[in-house]
Amino acid sequence: METQTAEAEGWKLDPLNASFLTGIPILAAVGMVWYTMNYGVSSVELGIFGFMYIACGLSITAGYHRLFSHRTHKATWPLRLFYALFGAGAFQNSAIKWCSDHRRHHLVTDSDDDPYTVLKGFFWAHIGWVMVSQEEAVVEKVDDLQDDPILAFQDRHIFLLGFLVGMILPGVAGWYFLGGVAGFLGGFIWGGLFRIVIVHHATFLINSAAHTWGTQPYSTANTSKDSPLLSLFTYGEGYHNFHHTFQADYRNGHKWHHWDPTKWWIRGFSFIKVTSGLHKIPDKTIESRRMKTTYEKIAREENKELQESAMSFVDRLRSSYSQLDAHRKALKDAKQKKTGVSNENRKSMCIDLKHEIKQTKQAIAQIRNEFQQWMNGLPTAA
Ligand SMILES: [Zn+2]
Numbered sequence: 553m554e555t556q557t558a559e560a561e562g563w564k565l566d567p568l569n570a571s572f573l574t575g576i577p578i579l580a581a582v583g584m585v586w587y588t589m590n591y592g593v594s595s596v597e598l599g600i601f602g603f604m605y606i607a608c609g610l611s612i613t614a615g616y617h618r619l620f621s622h623r624t625h626k627a628t629w630p631l632r633l634f635y636a637l638f639g640a641g642a643f644q645n646s647a648i649k650w651c652s653d654h655r656r657h658h659l660v661t662d663s664d665d666d667p668y669t670v671l672k673g674f675f676w677a678h679i680g681w682v683m684v685s686q687e688e689a690v691v692e693k694v695d696d697l698q699d700d701p702i703l704a705f706q707d708r709h710i711f712l713l714g715f716l717v718g719m720i721l722p723g724v725a726g727w728y729f730l731g732g733v734a735g736f737l738g739g740f741i742w743g744g745l746f747r748i749v750i751v752h753h754a755t756f757l758i759n760s761a762a763h764t765w766g767t768q769p770y771s772t773a774n775t776s777k778d779s780p781l782l783s784l785f786t787y788g789e790g791y792h793n794f795h796h797t798f799q800a801d802y803r804n805g806h807k808w809h810h811w812d813p814t815k816w817w818i819r820g821f822s823f824i825k826v827t828s829g830l831h832k833i834p835d836k837t838i839e840s841r842r843m844k845t846t847y848e849k850i851a852r853e854e855n856k857e858l859q860e861s862a863m864s865f866v867d868r869l870r871s872s873y874s875q876l877d878a879h880r881k882a883l884k885d886a887k888q889k890k891t892g893v894s895n896e897n898r899k900s901m902c903i904d905l906k907h908e909i910k911q912t913k914q915a916i917a918q919i920r921n922e923f924q925q926w927m928n929g930l931p932t933a934a
């Protein structure tokens with residue numbers, strides 16, 4: 553039954569991705585417990601973890617996301633190479649494939665064609681979509697990225713690069729600083745396995761949590777939300793409503809005090825000319841957009857009240873009309889009744905009913921009148 557539904561939806565389980573995404577966390581957990589029990593944890597393992605966490609994480613946020621997907625600035629080749637290598641180490645596919653999905657996500661957010669729409673559920677947006685191969689998935693244009701020899705090379709050798717940079721490199725660092733096979737394992741487990749899991753889920757949270765919880769100061773056109781809390785461990789990517797509204801901006805947290813290490817990293821490199829052409833949306837555009845969205849939200853809220861008032865008139869009118877129908881029918885029946893009721897009684901019944909019909913008609917006229925007055929009292933659109 554489940555298979556039938558899956559096939560009807562046009563996707564089937566991707567065994568490689570599914571086993572990687574479930575297997576690595578298990579290996580990391582078992583490995584960390586085993587390693588800590590046998591060798592303990594020193595500042596070296598934590599240092600390797602920290603370096604790899606920052607290098608791979610920023611390669612995704614500053615590299616894959618803000619540079620390659622959105623072209624919010626330019627970067628010289630050494631930095632692009634760094635992003636290509638450590639981005640591969642993040643095990644989130646090649647920049648070309650990542651950006652294709654991501655550009656599609658922005659183009660058709662929340663629609664059926666959005667590869668990780670949250671409208672198919674939190675789990676789907678978070679990790680489910682990676683675990684299946686979507687046969688019908690549309691590939692977004694990434695010619696500009698294919699023209700970059702660094703990214704084309706990375707795309708061709710993504711698994712080898714990922715394995716070397718994401719797993720072997722931290723292992724070698726552990727071997728170098730701690731010595732021997734145990735040192736290698738320390739670096740591999742902390743800087744490789746554990747770090748892959750953390751960076752994976754930090755990225756995934758942007759597709760799931762940042763489309764579920766938070767505020768919408770700039771746009772309510774889609775499910776994207778601003779969440780300063782999420783920004784704390786996603787290198788500033790939590791300001792996702794701002795990002796969906798102004799995707800050409802190299803910042804996600806646009807105010808100086810917004811926690812956005814990715815923007816500081818990009819800006820920092822601009823001082824030594826490694827990055828350039830940092831695109832910023834003017835403050836006045838951001839401000840007016842914010843005001844417009846606030847106004848729209850209030851107007852929608854008021855509209856809800858207006859709609860409720862209008863509905864109460866509609867309800868009253870409907871019930872009066874059905875009363876009128878009932879009285880008319882009763883009157884007709886009374887007029888037709890020949891037996892069991894004396895003429896005198898029937899006459900008084902008919903008078904009563906006629907009276908009720910008259911009253912109901914008056915009630916309807918009153919509702920119409922009140923409705924008209926209510927309409928006249930409505931503020932006209934400015
Ligand atoms: Zn984006």
Ligand SMILES: [Zn+2]
Nearest residue numbers: 758759776792
């Ligand atoms: Zn998004």
